[in-house]
Amino acid sequence: MHAKVLVVDDEPAVLEGIRLALWKAPYDLELFERPEDALEYLRKRPVDIVISDHLMPGMTGAEFLNLVHDRQPDAVRIMLSGHADTETVIRMINEGEVYRFLTKPCDRTELLVTLHLACEKLELERVNRKLLALVRTDPQLLARLEALGSQRADRLGPHNP
Amino acid sequence: MPERRLLLLLLGITNLAFLALDARTAWPSPLLVIAGRIALTVVFVAAALLAREGNGARVVQETVRALALGTALSFGAIVKGTGGTSGPYFAFFSVIPIVFTMVVPDDVPAAVIISVLSALIGVLSLRGGDHPLTYSAFWCVAYASSGAYAVAGALLHCRFRWREAEAQQGRVARERERLERELLRQRLEFIGSQVNDILLLVTPDGAILQANDRAAEAYGYRGEELVRLSIRDLRAPETLGEVTEQIRVSLAQKKHRFQTIHRRRDGSTFPVDVSVRPLDLGGRSVLQSIIRDVSEEHRARAAAEYQSMLLENLHDVVVGLGPDLNVTAWNHAAERVLGFKREEAMGRPGREVASLVSAEGLAFEEVFAKAASEGRVRSDIKCRTRNGEFVPMESTVVALRGSEGALLGYVAVGRDISVRRRAQEALQASQEKLRRILDTADEGIWVVDVQGVTEFANGRAAEIFGLTVSEMLGRPFFELVPEDLRSIARADLESLARGEKTKRAFKLRRSDGSEIHLVHSRSILRGPGGEVAGSVSVFTDVTAQRRALEELQQAQKLEAIGRLAAGIAHEINTPIQFIGDNTHFLADAFADAAGLLQRYRAVLARGRAAEAEEDLERAAQEIEIDEVLREAPRTIARTLEGVRRVATIVRAMKEFAHPEQGEMVATDLNRAIRATLEVARNEYKYVADIETDLAELPLVMCHAGDINQVFLNVIVNAAHAIETVVKKGGGRGVLRVITRCEANEVTVSIADTGCGIPEQIHDKIFEPFFTTKEVGRGTGQGLAIARSIVAKHGGVMSFTSNVGQGTTFLIRLPLAHSAKREAA
Numbered sequence: 001m002h003a004k005v006l007v008v009d010d011e012p013a014v015l016e017g018i019r020l021a022l023w024k025a026p027y028d029l030e031l032f033e034r035p036e037d038a039l040e041y042l043r044k045r046p047v048d049i050v051i052s053d054h055l056m057p058g059m060t061g062a063e064f065l066n067l068v069h070d071r072q073p074d075a076v077r078i079m080l081s082g083h084a085d086t087e088t089v090i091r092m093i094n095e096g097e098v099y100r101f102l103t104k105p106c107d108r109t110e111l112l113v114t115l116h117l118a119c120e121k122l123e124l125e126r127v128n129r130k131l132l133a134l135v136r137t138d139p140q141l142l143a144r145l146e147a148l149g150s151q152r153a154d155r156l157g158p159h160n161p
Numbered sequence: 162m163p164e165r166r167l168l169l170l171l172l173g174i175t176n177l178a179f180l181a182l183d184a185r186t187a188w189p190s191p192l193l194v195i196a197g198r199i200a201l202t203v204v205f206v207a208a209a210l211l212a213r214e215g216n217g218a219r220v221v222q223e224t225v226r227a228l229a230l231g232t233a234l235s236f237g238a239i240v241k242g243t244g245g246t247s248g249p250y251f252a253f254f255s256v257i258p259i260v261f262t263m264v265v266p267d268d269v270p271a272a273v274i275i276s277v278l279s280a281l282i283g284v285l286s287l288r289g290g291d292h293p294l295t296y297s298a299f300w301c302v303a304y305a306s307s308g309a310y311a312v313a314g315a316l317l318h319c320r321f322r323w324r325e326a327e328a329q330q331g332r333v334a335r336e337r338e339r340l341e342r343e344l345l346r347q348r349l350e351f352i353g354s355q356v357n358d359i360l361l362l363v364t365p366d367g368a369i370l371q372a373n374d375r376a377a378e379a380y381g382y383r384g385e386e387l388v389r390l391s392i393r394d395l396r397a398p399e400t401l402g403e404v405t406e407q408i409r410v411s412l413a414q415k416k417h418r419f420q421t422i423h424r425r426r427d428g429s430t431f432p433v434d435v436s437v438r439p440l441d442l443g444g445r446s447v448l449q450s451i452i453r454d455v456s457e458e459h460r461a462r463a464a465a466e467y468q469s470m471l472l473e474n475l476h477d478v479v480v481g482l483g484p485d486l487n488v489t490a491w492n493h494a495a496e497r498v499l500g501f502k503r504e505e506a507m508g509r510p511g512r513e514v515a516s517l518v519s520a521e522g523l524a525f526e527e528v529f530a531k532a533a534s535e536g537r538v539r540s541d542i543k544c545r546t547r548n549g550e551f552v553p554m555e556s557t558v559v560a561l562r563g564s565e566g567a568l569l570g571y572v573a574v575g576r577d578i579s580v581r582r583r584a585q586e587a588l589q590a591s592q593e594k595l596r597r598i599l600d601t602a603d604e605g606i607w608v609v610d611v612q613g614v615t616e617f618a619n620g621r622a623a624e625i626f627g628l629t630v631s632e633m634l635g636r637p638f639f640e641l642v643p644e645d646l647r648s649i650a651r652a653d654l655e656s657l658a659r660g661e662k663t664k665r666a667f668k669l670r671r672s673d674g675s676e677i678h679l680v681h682s683r684s685i686l687r688g689p690g691g692e693v694a695g696s697v698s699v700f701t702d703v704t705a706q707r708r709a710l711e712e713l714q715q716a717q718k719l720e721a722i723g724r725l726a727a728g729i730a731h732e733i734n735t736p737i738q739f740i741g742d743n744t745h746f747l748a749d750a751f752a753d754a755a756g757l758l759q760r761y762r763a764v765l766a767r768g769r770a771a772e773a774e775e776d777l778e779r780a781a782q783e784i785e786i787d788e789v790l791r792e793a794p795r796t797i798a799r800t801l802e803g804v805r806r807v808a809t810i811v812r813a814m815k816e817f818a819h820p821e822q823g824e825m826v827a828t829d830l831n832r833a834i835r836a837t838l839e840v841a842r843n844e845y846k847y848v849a850d851i852e853t854d855l856a857e858l859p860l861v862m863c864h865a866g867d868i869n870q871v872f873l874n875v876i877v878n879a880a881h882a883i884e885t886v887v888k889k890g891g892g893r894g895v896l897r898v899i900t901r902c903e904a905n906e907v908t909v910s911i912a913d914t915g916c917g918i919p920e921q922i923h924d925k926i927f928e929p930f931f932t933t934k935e936v937g938r939g940t941g942q943g944l945a946i947a948r949s950i951v952a953k954h955g956g957v958m959s960f961t962s963n964v965g966q967g968t969t970f971l972i973r974l975p976l977a978h979s980a981k982r983e984a985a
Contacts, residue, residue, distance in 0.1 A: 011735050013799050017742030020796060023749070023785075055731060057847045057893070082734030085727070104734035108745045 003119050004046070006030045008038045008064060009053040009080070014104075018051070021108045027115065035064040042071050049118050051102075054081035054088070062088060065097050074125070076118040080106055345440075359433075359452035362440075365408055367391045370447060379454060381426035392450075397422035397430040411437035411448050423452070431456045478544075478554070478575040484568045486511045486529060498554075498577050500547030515573070516545040517556070529571055532558040544575060553578050605679075605700035608686060611693060613638045625679065625700050627672045638698075643669065646681070650698075653683055657696055660685060666703065677704045710949070713929075717942040718870050721877065722818065728843025732810050736803035743800040750793060753784035813839035817873070819866035827860035828868065830907060830974075834898055837872040845880035848887040849894040849913070856901050861974055867950045868974075871958075874943035875911045875970045881934065882915020882968060894967075902976075906956070909972045917964035926960075 005027045009015050015031040022029060030047065032038035035056055042050075050068050054061035065077045077097060079089075082104035092098045099121070100114050135142050359379050362370040372387040380387065380395055393404055400421045411417040417437045422430045434453045439446055472479055473493045481490025491506040491514075499506075499515055506514045512525040519528050520541040532538045538558045543551040554575040561569040596619075599606055605622030609615055618633045626633075628641060639647050646667060653663040664682040671677060680701045688694040757780055764773040781787075816836035838851060845851070876896065883894035894914040901908045918926060925931045927948045932941035951958040955975045962968035 011739070013739040013803060014735060014742075016796070016799060017739030017746075020746030020792065021742040023746055055843075055847060080738075082731035082738065104731075105737035105741045108742060 002026045002028045003048040003122065004028045004030065005049045005051065005115065006032070006038060006041070006047045007051045008032045008035050010056040014053070021111055025112060025115070035059045038064070039067055039071070042068060046072060047075050048122055049076045049078065049115060051078045051080050054079060062092055062097065069097055076122060078102060078114060078118065080104060359454070361392070361450045361452065363392050363448045363450055365412060365446055365448065367393055367404065367408065380423070395423050397424045408448065412439050412446060415439070432459055478577070480511070480515050480573045482511045482529070482571040482573065484570055486526070488514060489570060498546065498552060499544065517542045528558055532560045532571055533568060536560055542575065607638070607698040607700070608695060609638045610695040615641070616695060622700060625677070625702065649681070657683060657685055677702055678707045679703065713942065714946050717940070717946050720940060721870065721873055721943070725840055725844070729810060729814060729840060732843050733807055736806045740800050740803040743796045747793060747796055750789040754786065754789065757781055757784060757786060810839055817869050819869060825862040825864055828863050828865040830858050830861055830868070830909065831855040831900055833865060833869050834872055834900065834909065837869050837876060838898070841873055841876050841880065844877050845883065845896055849880060849883045849896045852895055852897040854899045858900055858902050858907055859976065861907055861976065863954050863974065871947040871950050871972060872909070872911070874947045878943060879911060879913035879915060879968070882913050885916045886914070906973050906975045910969055912967060912969040914967040917966055918962040918968055919964055
């Protein structure tokens with residue numbers, strides 16, 4: 001199953017460009033020109049990754065991503081902007097609202113790599129969550145795992161002084 | 162008078178008859194009787210002769226006296242003759258009548274008394290009985306008749322006298338009147354000719370009876386005209402009311418003197434002093450008026466008062482001295498400077514109140530002695546005041562001499578020069594101070610007279626023009642200044658002549674090659690009387706200010722562009738983003754398609770197309786060739802559109818930034834506005850829609866870069882104003898730009914639907930550093946600079962605003978300005 005990517009940009013040509021950039025990439029794309037429409041979509045469907053422009057009529061990307069965070073906290077949020085002042089960028093990263101900040105023009109490779117990493121992150125988080133759930137259901141498991149870990153360390157120890 | 166003479170003759174004859182009788186009786190002493198009778202007769206005859214001379218009254222008187230004497234003598238003789246005892250009677254009757262006639266002046270009572278006495282004597286004689294009756298009767302008759310004669314004579318005489326007196330009185334009165342008139346006439350003529358006063362004879366009702374020559378001369382009438390006038394015709398109208406009362410008073414008093422105003426024939430008036438005396442002219446009351454024209458006196462008095470006032474108000478000390486050097490005059494200044502009051506000083510020896518020593522060391526008396534010999538001495542003196550100080554004075558002592566050269570006294574005039582000296586020093590100090598102030602001024606100050614010749618220049622003025630003050634003084638302005646200022650200054654002369662003040666900025670190239678910007682303001686200099694005395698030029702070096710302004714303007718431009726840069730980057734980056742994506746897509750698509758084409762070629766080359774068909778179809782499916790073919794044209798179109806957008810914005814930037822060439826260039830303002838809108842797009846595109854209504858405009862000569870800055874500043878402000886509204890939840894706004902070409906100007910109106918400008922800051926928005934934006938968003942320079950740029954182009958920038966509805970800025974740029982510059 002392909003990861004679901006939602007893209008918001010007030011410039012249709014940019015949306016089309018992204019669509020073409022991800023032509024063969026394994027992603028399901030949802031493109032929106034208006035952040036309001038995207039939010040409406042997000043109310044009903046879960047998405048994995050959200051890419052947003054920053055300067056848009058009606059709402060800035062920061063505001064939009066903030067709302068996305070409220071609705072789908074697990075979705076990876078990426079900002080793709082041609083212009084944002086440094087303060088905004090710093091604040092957004094520090095507050096954990098965005099996973100990556102991409103500036104226009106953004107190379108296709110950069111975009112693909114970022115999306116791949118985002119997918120990996122999602123995958124890791126998903127596995128992590130699964131494991132945590134497993135650990136919680138079987139309290140013995142954790143102790144065994146820890147013991148296993150220390151035996152390995154002992155075994156490896158002499159070879160790595 | 163014949164009757165009287167007859168009577169007297171009769172008396173004489175009667176006496177002769179008695180003489181004859183007495184002589185006949187010759188008793189008791191015929192000689193005595195005879196002598197008496199002869200005397201009587203002589204008297205009568207003399208009386209008769211005298212009567213003929215007309216001296217009647219006296220004759221009658223003498224007659225009666227003689228008769229009385231004769232009677233007394235006769236009576237005495239009778240008494241003696243009778244030898245009776247009547248001795249005392251004799252004496253008594255002899256003396257009494259004589260005394261009577263001598264004492265009592267008039268004849269009638271005397272005659273009566275004598276007659277009575279005579280009759281009494283006759284009676285007494287009869288009673289005596291000494292004589293026979295007849296004889297006695299004779300005497301009685303004789304004496305009675307004698308008395309009767311005397312009575313008759315006296316009565317007659319009285320009648321004569323009355324008649325004569327009447328006649329005489331009439332004659333005398335007529336004669337007297339004639340004489341008086343003659344006398345008066347002569348007197349008047351005499352006075353009239355001798356006296357300078359006006360002489361008028363006026364009836365109590367005011368009619369002029371007589372006037373002297375002086376009167377005719379004084380009033381401007383001819384003599385015969387004057388006597389037909391009333392005194393009222395000679396009075397000034399305002400004094401007419403007094404006339405009746407003055408005449409009344411003059412008649413009541415013996416002499417009346419008053420002052421009034423008289424009028425000449427030509428209507429002019431003059432003050433007079435009038436003395437009136439009533440005269441009795443043959444029973445008629447006449448007023449004699451002596452009138453003196455006192456206008457000269459008035460003038461003289463006024464002149465005297467004026468002179469004394471002059472003397473009093475003179476700032477100089479004036480002291481008059483008699484020949485004995487005692488003070489005779491002491492003016493107010495003398496009181497003030499020397500400290501003695503006039504009352505104290507008058508009459509005192511001069512050296513006590515005005516002791517002085519001249520600069521040459523002459524003492525008081527020596528100074529005056531010198532003045533007496535030389536007539537006038539001028540010297541600097543020191544004069545001692547009341548409290549013992551010495552006042553330095555500049556003095557002139559003049560000896561006054563009468564027409565015969567006799568020394569009348571001296572006048573000493575002194576001027577307190579301590580004040581003048583102090584004033585001079587103060588004046589010099591203030592001039593020096595003023596000069597220093599002018600020299601420290603940062604402005605060049607250059608004063609020229611009406612001929613344009615330099616009267617004053619401060620050091621700064623000399624420095625500006627690379628001259629020295631001394632070479633400027635006395636030389637014409639036009640010779641000293643460079644050619645370009647000369648023409649400017651000439652052009653200013655006209656407005657200066659109209660009394661206006663001129664102010665012009667110009668550039669001056671100095672001898673060392675450097676350029677300075679000066680503002681030359683020039684105004685008319687007026688003399689104390691308000692007359693034009695020249696002009697004052699003030700040169701202010703504004704090079705530094707200009708540079709600062711230019712720098713500020715440049716800085717603001719950079720600031721604006723800097724602020725735009727981020728926006729512009731965004732504007733460019735967005736197309737670049739999709740251009741890149743599209744091109745990548747096209748590149749991949751092209752590679753896939755090329756690979757597919759290769760395989761097709763290979764298949765075709767082997768000639769086994771049929772068996773490869775499935776394989777090829779799969780390959781085509783793999784690269785989604787149908788979709789790529791569908792997608793590619795659109796992608797190319799979008800890519801080209803993106804490239805066009807980038808190109809547009811880059812071109813707009815170039816146009817906007819318009820490198821400043823220092824000269825004005827013909828500019829299409831519409832194009833400039835479009836470029837500016839393009840450059841500023843990012844400022845407004847999220848909040849407002851643009852509406853433009855750009856009319857066809859002629860090219861306008863301007864500094865394009867500066868004008869763009871004006872548009873940009875206004876558009877950015879408009880965008881921010883709309884953004885303020887949008888942020889508060891309002892809908893998208895509209896930014897409307899309209900250009901129009903009017904008769905001689907181009908107007909650009911930039912309207913927004915923003916928040917508007919509150920009324921209370923309307924007068925502040927063009928001030929530098931005034932801003933309503935948050936810190937970091939605006940420096941408050943935008944509109945200030947915009948306005949200064951528009952003003953530099955000879956245009957006007959204004960605005961209208963309604964809070965909550967929006968603001969419209971209107972920029973008007975003159976075409977004439979540009980045309981003129983073009984022609985130049």
